[in-house]
Amino acid sequence: MMTQTSIDRPDEQGPDLQVSHEAAESTFREVDDSERAIPAIEFRDVTMIFDGRKILNNLSFKVMKGETKIILGGSGCGKSTTIKLVLGLLKPDSGQILVDGEDITNYGEAEMMKVRKKIGMIFQEGALFDSLSVYENVAFKLHEQGVPEADVENEVRRMLRFVNLEEAIDKMPSELSGGMRRRVGIARALVGDPKIVMFDEPTAGLDPPTARTICELAMKLRDLEDVSSIFVTHEMNNLDYLCSEYAVVNEAGEVVYEIEGEKLCLINSKVLMMRDGQVIFSGTDETLRKADDKYIQKFLRGH
Amino acid sequence: MNILTRLLLELQEMSLLAARAARGIFKKPRYVPETLAQMDSVGVGSLTIIILTGFFTGGVLSLQTYQTLASYGATDQLGYLVSISLVRELGPVLCALMVTGRVVSAISAELGSMVVSEQVDAMRALGTDPIRKLVAPRMIALLVTLPLLTLIADVMGITGGWVVSTFLFGLPSSTFLNSVRDGITTDDIIGGIIKPLVFAFLMGTIACHKGLKTEGGTVGVGRSTTSAVVTASIIVIIADFILARALQLILGTQP
Numbered sequence: 001m002m003t004q005t006s007i008d009r010p011d012e013q014g015p016d017l018q019v020s021h022e023a024a025e026s027t028f029r030e031v032d033d034s035e036r037a038i039p040a041i042e043f044r045d046v047t048m049i050f051d052g053r054k055i056l057n058n059l060s061f062k063v064m065k066g067e068t069k070i071i072l073g074g075s076g077c078g079k080s081t082t083i084k085l086v087l088g089l090l091k092p093d094s095g096q097i098l099v100d101g102e103d104i105t106n107y108g109e110a111e112m113m114k115v116r117k118k119i120g121m122i123f124q125e126g127a128l129f130d131s132l133s134v135y136e137n138v139a140f141k142l143h144e145q146g147v148p149e150a151d152v153e154n155e156v157r158r159m160l161r162f163v164n165l166e167e168a169i170d171k172m173p174s175e176l177s178g179g180m181r182r183r184v185g186i187a188r189a190l191v192g193d194p195k196i197v198m199f200d201e202p203t204a205g206l207d208p209p210t211a212r213t214i215c216e217l218a219m220k221l222r223d224l225e226d227v228s229s230i231f232v233t234h235e236m237n238n239l240d241y242l243c244s245e246y247a248v249v250n251e252a253g254e255v256v257y258e259i260e261g262e263k264l265c266l267i268n269s270k271v272l273m274m275r276d277g278q279v280i281f282s283g284t285d286e287t288l289r290k291a292d293d294k295y296i297q298k299f300l301r302g303h
Numbered sequence: 304m305n306i307l308t309r310l311l312l313e314l315q316e317m318s319l320l321a322a323r324a325a326r327g328i329f330k331k332p333r334y335v336p337e338t339l340a341q342m343d344s345v346g347v348g349s350l351t352i353i354i355l356t357g358f359f360t361g362g363v364l365s366l367q368t369y370q371t372l373a374s375y376g377a378t379d380q381l382g383y384l385v386s387i388s389l390v391r392e393l394g395p396v397l398c399a400l401m402v403t404g405r406v407v408s409a410i411s412a413e414l415g416s417m418v419v420s421e422q423v424d425a426m427r428a429l430g431t432d433p434i435r436k437l438v439a440p441r442m443i444a445l446l447v448t449l450p451l452l453t454l455i456a457d458v459m460g461i462t463g464g465w466v467v468s469t470f471l472f473g474l475p476s477s478t479f480l481n482s483v484r485d486g487i488t489t490d491d492i493i494g495g496i497i498k499p500l501v502f503a504f505l506m507g508t509i510a511c512h513k514g515l516k517t518e519g520g521t522v523g524v525g526r527s528t529t530s531a532v533v534t535a536s537i538i539v540i541i542a543d544f545i546l547a548r549a550l551q552l553i554l555g556t557q558p
Contacts (some may be wrong), residue, residue: 084424087427087428089424089427089428109432113430113432116427116428116429116430117430119428121425121428123421123424123425123428124421125420125421127420127421127422127424127425128422128425129417129422129425129426130416130417130420130422140426140429140431141429141430141431144332144429144430144431146332185425188425188429189428
């Protein structure tokens with residue numbers, strides 16, 4: 001299971017050491033790791049002009065390793081453009097974009113392909129390939145890499161179990177509901193265990209329980225898989241879930257979600273609010289709720 | 304942007320697309336199953352319409368020209384006239400136009416819907432080059448199947464002409480077939496193969512380019528499909544004229 005492999009860190013200290021000692025060692029090892037000081041994603045004064053209109057205007061922000069950056073904002077404020085820039089699906093007019101400290105701004109399509117391997121992208125409507133079954137959709141990347149079929153099947157089943165959709169393996173995308181399509185899209189994006197994941201309005205148009213399921217998947221990735229992510233949304237309940245709950249594995253080995261404050265304070269979720277291609281707020285959800293800005297208050301309350 | 308700049312830009316984009324697709328053919332990964340599937344859909348799928356078009360075109364050629372030839376007492380030249388018209392002109396052009404209607408529209412609509420539903424972006428995000436995966440197999444399929452379809456159209460057309468001349472006008476079979484054999488030269492056949500190759504290249508490039516450039520949701524898909532079919536049809540007819548003249552000069556068939 002995916003969750004177990006990440007929690008039970010590889011045993012490098014020898015089997016005779018105590019379990020708690022090992023856990024402590026691995027924790028400290030990660031904190032000391034200078035690699036973690038390099039942001040997973042960094043935007044430096046990125047400007048993007050389309051048809052004479054500035055879609056992004058000197059946008060700068062960082063997403064640290066293991067952090068979830070929730071980008072809030074109304075329609076057309078440049079949220080989706082931002083994550084397409086990370087993947088190099090679009091190119092900025094000026095500024096710099098860094099992924100894992102690597103400047104990808106001027107990368108061509110061939111160089112970008114290597115960068116894309118470490119990024120998973122979840123599209124608004126799932127963007128599943130209509131002509132391929134759920135199995136083939138999830139297996140797409142592995143089939144392209146020429147992985148043997150037996151390994152492909154194991155990986156596809158593991159991914160579909162992660163999103164709770166193993167029973168849909170032989171279905172075609174047209175037979176799935178909106179929420180299921182989104183979840184298959186997540187499974188497909190997570191093949192190869194990318195350490196950076198982009199969510200482009202993954203809950204838009206979904207009923208609240210399904211939206212909650214998607215947010216739980218994002219929390220699982222953040223808290224149990226150490227994934228850095230950008231979560232673009234305009235739905236406030238997504239913000240509530242992602243900023244106030246975290247995923248842990250209980251003694252029975254099940255993933256449960258706990259409310260922040262009881263045992264732990266959540267520090268790996270930050271909010272960025274955009275308006276007309278500019279950052280109007282950056283910080284935690286608590287400070288966002290206290291912000292004086294009229295637009296922010298209107299956005300939070302809905303009126 | 305004025306029309307001329309837009310036209311030049313479009314021409315440049317199409318050339319780049321064709322060049323990248325061509326590069327894709329020689330580099331790994333090669334998409335053999337996709338290419339075979341496309342050949343099946345383009346070639347085998349178009350067989351019925353090509354057989355019908357060829358047969359009835361040849362038939363109607365016979366039907367319309369027989370009277371004229373009879374007034375000159377030259378009905379023994381009917382096979383020559385039908386076969387030369389078909390092999391040189393009608394076979395390649397009609398075949399290309401029929402395939403444009405059926406295949407160019409389908410390619411452009413399919414790629415267009417993939418663009419608007421972000422499937423092409425998803426493909427790129429998953430590390431696959433859509434030009435290699437989507438464009439190259441379609442181009443190869445067209446390049447391989449269109450000359451074959453043209454050949455079939457030619458044969459069916461001559462058959463149609465023969466059926467009309469023999470069963471409707473009572474011309475002896477041997478007269479018709481002899482004039483066909485005497486009429487067609489190797490140069491005609493070479494020209495008849497070069498033309499569909501060039502047409503296939505143009506049609507494939509236009510279809511894929513228009514499809515991948517689709518913007519504006521489902522309405523955009525309709526727009527790019529229409530535009531692909533119209534552009535490809537006109538380009539085929541214009542290219543036919545240029546090719547006809549070029550072949551005349553190169554092969555020296557006519558002064």
